[in-house]
Amino acid sequence: MSSTLVLHHLNVSRSFRVLWLLEELGLKYEIKNYTRTPELAAPPELKNAHPLGKAPVLQDGDITLTESGAIVEYLIHKYGPQLQCPEEHYVDNLYFTHLAESTLGPTGSSKLIWQILPGRVPFFIRPIINAVGQRLIGLRLDPELTTLADLIEKQLTKSTSEFLVAEHLTSADFMIFWCIAFFEERMPTGSVGPKTKEYIQRMQERPAFKSAVEKGGPFK
Amino acid sequence: MSSTLVLHHLNVSRSFRVLWLLEELGLKYEIKNYTRTPELAAPPELKNAHPLGKAPVLQDGDITLTESGAIVEYLIHKYGPQLQCPEEHYVDNLYFTHLAESTLGPTGSSKLIWQILPGRVPFFIRPIINAVGQRLIGLRLDPELTTLADLIEKQLTKSTSEFLVAEHLTSADFMIFWCIAFFEERMPTGSVGPKTKEYIQRMQERPAFKSAVEKGGPFK
Structure with missing residues (x-):
């Protein structure tokens, strides 16, 4: 089965948290890399992934989720019982x-x-x-x-x-x-x-x- | 048994969330009210409750917790199973x-x-x-x-x-x-x-x- 996970990742940003977590969990995922503009802003095409135009954006099948805190908790809840906190x-x-x-x-x-x-x-x-x-x-x-x-x-x-x-x-x-x-x-x-x-x-x-x-x- | 819960509450602030939740849960708690300075800042005595000097601060016995998001989740986790999200x-x-x-x-x-x-x-x-x-x-x-x-x-x-x-x-x-x-x-x-x-x-x-x-x- 191919993975349903897609991470919209912006370089030098909070989405590194999610990328690192995906790697720690050994999950199969697709990464879409975005690069900051010369003014260090997120590029406008990130708005196609989510109306706020910010990274990270995680897609998991039908679910599109933003906010790195929410995504980190979601991934651990769904895919990472070994990282749940005692x-x-x-x-x-x-x-x-x-x-x-x-x-x-x-x-x-x-x-x-x-x-x-x-x-x-x-x-x-x-x-x-x-x-x-x-x-x-x-x-x-x-x-x-x-x-x-x-x-x-x-x-x-x-x-x-x-x-x-x-x-x-x-x-x-x-x-x-x-x-x-x-x-x-x-x-x-x-x-x-x-x-x-x-x-x-x-x-x-x-x-x-x-x-x-x-x-x-x-x-x- | 007397309640172990103490809320350090600042008027017109995020700690209203916790106050409202405590009321919804019908819990017994003590409230310590703080008033903003004329410059709208938190008064310095809030630092006695927590080094960040911000509200809300919740004490529950030995536990001292700040960050309204963390406190809201904590109270629902410990005292409010009826408010847990399906x-x-x-x-x-x-x-x-x-x-x-x-x-x-x-x-x-x-x-x-x-x-x-x-x-x-x-x-x-x-x-x-x-x-x-x-x-x-x-x-x-x-x-x-x-x-x-x-x-x-x-x-x-x-x-x-x-x-x-x-x-x-x-x-x-x-x-x-x-x-x-x-x-x-x-x-x-x-x-x-x-x-x-x-x-x-x-x-x-x-x-x-x-x-x-x-x-x-x-x-x-």
């Missing part, structure tokens, strides 16, 4: 799975946008936009990113395995990994702790991770 | 539960921030910040909010009940309701469809909803 780690897994897109992602993205914005406005207003952005980053975004990095470092210190919460990969790993590794260079200096750095390195050494990079390009 | 609606429920905080929330918040920002900067740079914000809202945020409103309207048109996905309240209702009702006035004119407007009205008429407003103040 009840004793349920709360931590739930927390980090949601934290990734609800708080860490938006805070990291806000900082990124304010760092990029000055280069996208007419040169004479650039210093003003830069000053507003630096103030927002310094007063609000950086302190929050520092707290978030600390929460992740603490969780990895508490973990008794090489993974974030359980004795095997769970949804929290796919969700948090991409955020912390993607935003690492833009986190405040020194905020990403040693356990987190080792974790980022360790995940990248997994054969399924390397295979995902081979098929979909670099994740950051 | 398998036939699993995908829709999963999708809308994640969409609320991953896409609708951040997009709505971005628009809100850009609308508020001009009033928070020195008057001489106000026109510039306003112009940049209007451009971003017009080109990116409003089209996305329109698509999101359309996805919700379509789901409500498809639903065969008074709820978003199943024959009873599920996590998607608590998550989406707060976003769409909170951001309604800031969505592009005409984007929030008639089914959605009826839904917003209908949920507010529920006794548990009214009781939540009584205990925690208005939700928007």
Whole structure:
């Protein structure tokens, strides 16, 4: 039977999570690669896959699903019982799975946008936009990113395995990994702790991770 | 037995979701009310409940949990089997539960921030910040909010009940309701469809909803 799974994947984006998970699960799937425009936006043809025009989009037969958190949970629910989180780690897994897109992602993205914005406005207003952005980053975004990095470092210190919460990969790993590794260079200096750095390195050494990079390009 | 549940609730915030859910489940809980500062920020004492300093924070005995999506799922998992989503609606429920905080929330918040920002900067740079914000809202945020409103309207048109996905309240209702009702006035004119407007009205008429407003103040 040929696979019904199709992943619409955008390079250097959240859809790397799904690609990596598909590889870890050893599922048969088709990948449709999309490339960011020179302005780093998603190309307009992604709207043919889903009206929001964002990646990832997963098709599984009649089902079309977006939101990386939903897709990761869906794939584990349907195809990956071995990656389901045991009840004793349920709360931590739930927390980090949601934290990734609800708080860490938006805070990291806000900082990124304010760092990029000055280069996208007419040169004479650039210093003003830069000053507003630096103030927002310094007063609000950086302190929050520092707290978030600390929460992740603490969780990895508490973990008794090489993974974030359980004795095997769970949804929290796919969700948090991409955020912390993607935003690492833009986190405040020194905020990403040693356990987190080792974790980022360790995940990248997994054969399924390397295979995902081979098929979909670099994740950051 | 006295309840072990404590909700740290901030007025006019996402924690209304949890308050409403606690009321729907008829659980015994303690509410700690926090009030926004004149600048609409969360008060600093929320950091005593959780280092991120945001609401909601739920304590359940030894467990301290943040992220409204995680708390809503946790409460239904532990105390609300009657609100668990039946398998036939699993995908829709999963999708809308994640969409609320991953896409609708951040997009709505971005628009809100850009609308508020001009009033928070020195008057001489106000026109510039306003112009940049209007451009971003017009080109990116409003089209996305329109698509999101359309996805919700379509789901409500498809639903065969008074709820978003199943024959009873599920996590998607608590998550989406707060976003769409909170951001309604800031969505592009005409984007929030008639089914959605009826839904917003209908949920507010529920006794548990009214009781939540009584205990925690208005939700928007």
